[in-house]
Amino acid sequence: MPTLEPVTPLLKLRAFAGYGIELEYMIVDHRTLAVRPLADRLLIGPDGAVVNEVDHGELAWSNELVQHVLELKTNGPAESLVGLGARFHRDLVEINGKLAALGAGLLPTAMHPLFDPARETHLWPYGQNEIYEAYDRIFGxxxxxxxxxQSMHINLPFYDEEEFRRLHAAIRIVLPLIPALAAASPLEQGRRSAWLDNRLRYYRDNQKAIPEISGLVVPExxxxxxxxxxxxxxPMYAAIRPHDPNEVLSDEWLNSRGAIARFERQTIEIRVIDLQECPxxxxxxxxxxxxxxxALYKERLAGFAAQQALSTEALAEQMWRCGEQGxxxxxxxxxLLALFGCDRPLTAAELxxxxxxxxxxxxxxxxxxLERIIVRGSLAEAIVRRLGSVPxxxxxxLCYRELGLCLAENRLFLS
Structure with missing residues (x-):
């Protein structure tokens, strides 16, 4: 979904000179883990009115499509990713303190394991909700x-045309490998999903009525x-126009590929990373x-032409395999193996x-x-080992309460 009030743009930064990170969390009842539509209680402006975003120093807190999800993001470009996890964790502890007074807290991972969306969804009813209403009308x-x-987004800046095309080419190659590390959505309404990265499967399929919007998720x-x-x-704008005559959705954020250009802030946003158990x-x-x-951008592993030559279909197929099997x-x-200097098939963990x-x-x-994650497997694999096939x-x-503790303590979940 689009971020309606973007953070300070990463304007005119060279590639890799700044980073934008966004993390999304479900708000749940402390005892039952049922979703609680309380994001509006956390997003209060100086005049006491509900707003879409509040400034919190180095970070900002903002809304999403529904009232039971809260997003935290860098408030402008971060100079480094090092130490940023601890900064996010400090705000998460503060938010959990505020929610505790309401009998609620934040739940990590990329999909709530018991949530019934047909019955429990609470769409965001406040500012700029005409965009969400249009999405709901067209797609449900x-x-x-x-x-x-719930996902993590990474925004990477580009300075000019040359940096854009090299950054875009490199990101295409990396996208299919991400679910192998990051899959964290193995359950759906109390049942084991066929995919470890079930969020990715829905991301791929939920706008198929207008295929130009997401393409094959891996961009062309x-x-x-x-x-x-x-x-x-x-092509995307032309395809949505019959469904959106007032052009509410005709903006670059409508693009639902796994990485999208955000020209208004001169970044490419990577969107296919499941939220983990802790920052x-x-x-x-x-x-x-x-x-x-x-490494790909600087052609340390393979040249630009070799990166561009990999077909979108082959990269997408690899992404689905990693999404299913972690x-x-x-x-x-x-x-793809040749780009990484490999002459035999490997598992994603081995690569x-x-x-x-x-x-x-x-x-x-x-x-x-990362070494601990590779040894353990993705978070989804750890959850499945803990719960078995028919939990x-x-x-x-019990399992997801422990994941909530992992968030509170900023530690890895072990199966």
């Missing part, structure tokens, strides 16, 4: 993938900004993603380990966290 937002999804290769408008934005894990994964994008998904594409061992430039703290509702509640 009382479903998983609309009112039940483009030669520059004009080509991006011609290939991606203009320390989120920001470690963010470092891994950003540093792999940087860290144990096979990387079977010879062309991420190789990249880290080959010198992916993450911080020591992130490297330690009871009470077993699910």
């Amino acid at each position: 937002c009382r479903g998983h993938g609309w009112s039940n999804l 290769p483009v030669t520059g900004i004009e080509d991006y408008h011609r290939q991606i934005l203009e 320390a894990a989120d920001l470690a994964i963010a470092e891994a993603v950003v540093e792999l994008v940087r 860290s144990q998904a096979e990387i079977g594409s010879e062309a 991420w380990r190789k990249l880290l061992e080959d010198g992916l430039a993450v911080s020591p703290t992130a490297a330690g966290m 009871s509702e009470e077993e699910i509640r």
Whole structure:
């Protein structure tokens, strides 16, 4: 969904000179874990009125499509990802303190495991809600993938045409590998999903009525900004127009590919990363993603032409495999493996380990966290090992209460 009041733009920054991070959390009852539509109690402006966003120093808090989700984001560009997890955690502790007085708290992971969207959805009724109303009218937002999804977004700046096309090419290659590290949505309404990254499956499918909006999620290769408008934005605007005659949705944020250009703030926004159990894990994964994008951008692993040559269909197929199987998904594409200097098929976990061992430039703290994630498997895999294939509702509640403790203590969940 679009961020209606974007943070201070990352304008005219060179590539990798700043970072925008967004984290989304479900608000739930402290005892039952049922969703609580309380975001408006946290988003109060100076005059006492409900607003879409409040400034909180280095971070900002904002609304999303529904009243039971709260987003935290960098309030303008962060100079570094290092230490940012602790900054997010401080605000999360404060928010949990405010919600505790209401018998509620924040729940991590990318999908609520018991939520019934047809019965429990509370759409955001305040400022600029005409956009949400248009989405609801066209697509029906009382479903998983609309009112039940929490993700991390990463915004990476570009300075000019050349930086844009190189950044876009690099991000295309990295997207399919992300679910292997980040899958965190294995349950749907109390049942084990067929995918470990079930949020990604809904992200892929929930706007299929107008396929130009999301394409194959992995964006098409483009030669520059004009080509991006011609290939991606203009067909999308034409496709939505019969459903949106007042052009409420005719903006670049309508694009639902896994990475989208945000030209008004000169960034590319990566949108396919499941929310983890704690900010320390989120920001470690963010470092891994950003540093792999940087290595490709600087052509340390493969040249621009080789990156552009990988077909969107092949990259999308790899993404679906990682979304379904997590860290144990096979990387079977010879062309993709060749970009990373591999001459045999590997699991996604083996590939991420190789990249880290080959010198992916993450911080020591992130490297330690990523090693633990690779050994454990994605959070979804850890949850499934804990719960088995047919868990009871009470077993699910116990597990997700522990995940809530992981958020409160900023620590990894172990199965």
